[in-house]
Amino acid sequence: MATITKRLVRSAKPRGKKYEISCSSLRGFILRVLPSGKKVYFARCRHDGRDTRQRIGLTSELSFEDARARAGLLLTRGTTTPTGRADSAPAPGDASPYLRDFTRRFLDGHVDIAVKASTARAYRLALKNHILPRFGGARLAAITREDVETWVGSFRRHPQAARTACMVLSCLFSKAAQWGALPPSHVLPTRGVRLKPTRARDRFLTADERARVEEVLQRGLELPTSHRGALHWGIVYAIRTLALTGMRSSEVFGLSWDRVDMSRKLFRLADSKTGQKLVPFSDEVLELLREVQRLGDGRSSWVFQSRAGRSHVAKASVGRAWRRIRERAGLGDDVVIHSLRHSFASDALMSGVPLAVLGRVLGHKSPRTTARYAHVSDAAIVDALKKTSERIATAQQSPSSARGRRDARATGARRERQGRPLDDS
Known part of the structure; x- marks a missing residue:
């Protein structure tokens, strides 16, 4: 095949x-x-x-x-037409455009002007690989909810791809309705389509795991470049920055020096997922950036430059390096690069940082998005319960408490001998 x-x-x-x-x-x-x-x-x-x-x-x-x-x-x-041949156009919705024809208007009128470049690439891939092959030859008004549900079901073991493709298709139909390409009474076929839930990646690094990752990073930095375990400094410091700031990987990898305000300790991001934003950073990050300046060639405009120095570190290169780092640190496949952002958010919340403040640090537009990070790892819950139990047990074992328990037992025994109820006052 x-x-x-x-x-x-x-x-x-x-x-x-x-x-x-x-x-x-x-x-x-x-x-x-x-x-x-x-x-x-x-x-x-x-x-x-x-x-x-x-x-x-x-x-x-x-x-x-x-x-x-x-x-x-x-x-x-999953059916054939009565004639045994494919119809050149579906009978319903003859006045609506073909999806493949409307796609050009959708890209020109929405994706290219209102969507971030990296997101636009994801839209185009979803259209090219999933949507156009299935629905490109159909008129918009002829596509039914049953068609979309069957299509979503064909993704089987790829729920995230189904979710992305369905989101793009839903956006396309919303624009078609908004721009008059569909009748006002038309019910969008993507409405109410149930998607298979994706695996939650609420994995947080413990203090011990962070130490093991840092040990692997430092060792990879010190090894000769010809050594199999060697790591390029640009990748090492990009990962350290992710861990210390909670920024998105796309914001860190493509960071340029003209976006770094060392005196005010700010990153001025012009092309963040949520638009322009200011990201404050700590003294630890400031020291890290000074080390990066010493390691760089002084000519590149990129903070975390590639090995060749002509560009910034690539997402694919960092991803490959992270898989090796993860393995050497003894971490499972559930620890991905984005886990560093989750861990930063979780640690901040457990340290008492309010959700509203954390939302601004992470660059969230909605408080609901920040609430996603308000998880606490199972280990932290167990540790908190253990410490609470230990404090209670210690209090119960204090001299005054022990003397009180002895007095209570003596009083109870005396009342039993006298035939009086224990709760009689």
């Missing part, structure tokens, strides 16, 4: 007998190659309890993008 692409369609050669190629990325999408050299797109659908092949069209008459989009819609609905 291979992924059917334009190149594969062009390169597929006829044989003595017809044969089929099934697509691994869009299951049910089929290319049939005939001995005559003709090539036909099909979709394998369920109809009346049977598998049937739905003819979509010849490769010479239909573009690859249209064929894949129509196959995606057929596979989402």
Whole structure:
């Protein structure tokens, strides 16, 4: 099984007998190659309890993008048309635009002007890899909630990808309704769609785990660059900054010196997830930045420059390094880079920092977002309960308490001998 692409369609050669190629990325999408050299797109659908092949069209008459989009819609609905051929356009919603046509307006009129660049890239990937292959050939008003639910179910073991793609699709439909591309009474097909919950990553580092991570970082910094365990200083100090500030990785990795105010101890972030913001930092971070200045070549505009010095450290490079650091520190796969931000927030809350103040430090627009970080690790709960119990037990074992318990026991015994109730006063 291979992924059917334009190149594969062009390169597929006829044989003595017809044969089929099934697509691994869009299951049910089929290319049939005939001995005559003709090539036909099909979709394998369920109809009346049977598998049937739905003819979509010849490769010479239909573009690859249209064929894949129509196959995606057929596979989402899981049925065939009465004629045995794919409709060129769905019957309902004939006045509404095709999703693939509206996508350009959505990108130009919303994504490119109102969404941060890194988020816009995620939107484009979701559209390219998930939304357009399934719904690109359908008219907006023809896509139903059942279609979306079936599509979401196809993600199976990738709930986060489903969540992102559904969020983008929901945004697209909201803009379509807002801009008049859908009838005013149209119910958005993404409304009420239930998504599989993603695994909560509320993992916090203990003091011992932080010490082990720092030990690995320092050792990697001191090793010769040719050594397998060596770590580039840009990555080491970027990770240390993440741990000490609770900033987002995207804010730290691409930090430039013109955004650092050493005298006022502020980061001036122009392209944060929540827009422009000021991030104060501590004396420890100030000392760390001075060390970075000594380690840098003095020519780069980036704070945490790459090994070659031409750019800043890349997210992928830090991710690979973090997996090695995590393994050497004896941490599990549940400890990701973002766990450093969670840990910072959790430690701040347990130290008595109010939620409102923490929200400003983390750069949250809504207090509800900050409340996510108001978790306390299980170890901290157990430790708090243990300390509380120890204090109570110690108080109960004080001389005055012990004497009081002895007096109470003596009084109880005397009353029993006299036949009086124990609670009689």
